[in-house]
Amino acid sequence: MVDVGPFCIDRHEATNAEYKQFLDAVGTPAPGSQPTGCEFNASFHPNEHCSTGFDVQNKPDYAVYCVDWCDAYAYCKWAGKHLCGNIGGGPLNDQNFEDYSVSQWGYACSNGGQTNYPYGDTSQVGTCAIGVDEGAVETHPVCRGLVSPFDQVYDMVGRPSEWIDYCDPIYGCMLMGHLAQPAVMTSSCKANKFEGKHSGTYDTAIRCCL
Template sequence: MALLALLMVAPARAATGWHGETLPSGLSKHAERGVYIHHADDARMVYVTAGVFLRGTPALRMQALQAQYGDYFSGESPQQSISLSAYYIDQFEVTNRQYAQFLRAVDTHRHRDCHADEPPHKSHLPTYWRDPRLNGPAYPVTGVDWYDAVAYCRWAGKQLPTEAQWEKAARGPDGRAYPWGNTWVATYSRNVESTLGRPIHGEQLWLRVLGRLNLDALTQMTQPVGSFPLGVSPYGAHDMGGNLWEWCRDSYRQGYDPGAPVHDPMGPPPSPYKVLRGGAWSSHRGKIRAAYRNYDLLTDRHLEIGFRCVKSIK
């Protein structure tokens, strides 16, 4: 009888993840090994182990990239070893189906999950929500600004990734050029070459091609999430090269501050310009690289920008 009483009051054992870690609340193991399900938005997530990775690009490589593509590539230095705590990241970009759940919640609970600096009376309805080329349920949501992305992540009990978290999840600990490795393969992601079916090696050709591009004539831009399984990152995240640019938590500054923290860096002080990573369906191979850094005004909404979320272990 005493033993039964002890069993009845014994605390429940915490659930353990695929890597032996204690699972945070709201997350459970999926039947597929290495994959987790986040309950609030039904997102599949993957685990990024704690440790060091190589952020940025060496100086000589930077010079070669600048010669090929222009000064856009001067912001990737200096290359530095960065240490991150473990975290989970969405396996796919947030989809229209998932974002629709968030919109229903906004209608019900108003804007309780929004950033404090969000403009008053802001609508979270994406710009291209009704464009049939972009609004399929399994397609990544696009036409969202940084405030939209922050609000969604908070509603789901997650956060936008820091720039460092995004880059580690994309390239792994070995500093590879693309999520899949160091060799460019156009068919491993949704990029301007796979969109248009022709190789584009440099910035000038890319600019000429885009200058002639009639967006209204394009029948398809993005692809459903997970359409390029050969382009998966070392941690199991999909579409981290191409499909859509992805918002990060950090504000943007030109180049990395060599004096900034090297453990769990949070980026520079807040500014109106936020980091974008990963390239899009219209990006050339240089911008699909995992180290490439882009940025935009946090209130801008384009048909090339989406996002994914992270969940901290802490």
């Protein structure tokens, strides 16, 4: 993890190999062990029907995809961490999830609230991955923070979306830094989307805070 001042954050997304350690240690969810709204979640295994798959043997250092919010929450808890939420503790809400002074994820992505992108203030197409299968974590060396200690945090925009600790009873749970094609939009530290709590898709990934 990287100490960015008010908290610590994972250097990169959880990898297939790291997630496999979690699966081996935890197995299936124990009754009553998951947060409210995760009662449906009978397995922590990534979505078997997801196009990006879960290939530990051939892609151990790739980010694990196809995990739903409940999987991400459980993984971070098992690792002794938590999904990135409020710097002051607890989950975010619709009033503060984009506030870099409040959101752990946003604070780390924006060099402590100083930039729009991890690498600066303007979009630089090609700096970060735009496809879900563009190599292992940290293979885009300039897709990281601009100044120390943020320059030790990689891939916060581009390739996968990362679950955070913010769920809405109507819209679902929030993903940040989501995959974006440059012809459509640029992926900044405020790029976000809602997905259902049960949704483990081709670009959903995990990064934890502490």
